[in-house]
Amino acid sequence: MEESLEYYDKALKINPDNKFALNNKGYTLILLEKYEESIPLLNKAISVDKKFSYSYNNRGLAKIKLNLCEEGRKDIEDSLKLDSQNADAYKNLGIYHMKKMEYQEAMDLFLKAKKMDGSLTGIDTLINKLKLKMEVNHTLDT
Template identity: 30%
Template sequence: MKNLLFIITILSIPIGIIFNLFDIVGGNIFLALGFLGVFVFYLIRVIKDFYSIAYKKIIVLKVMIILMSFCLFTKYLYHLFGDYPSLIIVPVFLLSSIIYLLTERRKQTKLSLVTILYLLLSIPLFGFEFNNSPRHYIPQSWYDRYGETSHYIVSFDFKFDYPETKLLNEKAFDLKEKQLYYDAIEVYEEARKLEPKNLSLLFELSEAYARTNELEIAVELLDKAIIVDSSYSEFYNNRGLLFYKLKKDEKAIIDYEKAIELDPNQPVYHANLALVYFYQDTFDKACEEIQIAESRGFNLSDSKILREFKDEQCN
């Protein structure tokens, strides 16, 4: 009976991953039960082995499996509180598991099975990408807070006071399109010396700074643009996106609502607002904004998170 329960626990983990790969409801439940089962099983084993001389040698690996159950749970279910502990736990587990597999002559079947499984589950933590892949060992948000975005940007017909400013703006824009963001910033800043309140420069420079991870500076630039002219909904939408990336959800909501007030027919604004409500667990409002976004023409297939949320939570 114990062996059967152990097998079911172990199988729950790959089943959960497969369910998530194919967007089948319940994948996270299987993962959570699997990791919890392994955690409890080896916690009991470590307590028993502590008083056994025969198993003192491999008790370190069992302790690491307990800790890895915690780390993998947080990584595969996208909980942030496991990021910093994983910096220490994952390397120690990798080292202890390799030593065990290469040097231990009397290997335990269950321990070997879990060790190999956890080694395989550790591979995606180091950059291997697939659908619903786990949080990486070094999460992207640590070095790229802006990330891939679905913000809404249009071409503005902003005027320039001097032809030199317009030429610099065009040069900087080309650099930004080539992802040479630091070079683009230098040119934009040079242009700002000529026209410090030019809306085009403030807007495009904000985007360039965001791409270099300087989100706070990007917000300040949009602040200045809004002071100059508060009639552009795109300014509020982009600033809302930056606040969202900075974990300032309340400010993001205020900006998205202002963008909607200025342009209620833009579906992306409603979709962005729905995303913030989703992460705040305000599901009723999220569903309402999704419905409005779709009625305005938003394609829900463009947002996997909102699509899955609607299927699971919205009637």
């Protein structure tokens, strides 16, 4: 991932307004758990193209990871308004609901995302993690 950051930097030196390089570098920073660093890049990608749904989605995930949950949810919903077929956005909206302990909503979104894209990165892990949380919650309730 560190090497990919170098390539994004090279692309941005050639064209500082390359929305794909901005978005992908921002997403790579999210994967590296550098959420604060990702947001300015995603902001710039959005300023370059207000209809670039991926950057809204990625910025939403970064905000959720920073506990700016409602701002993050809004970004993901804005992303889905622009592209309702983005399985990753449904996954990230599920992460929002999981963080809010709204487990059934999260599961519904994870399953929708998986149905849309069975190879979606991390979806099986999230579903399994959520199943465990739901089982623990059910056990505590009984």
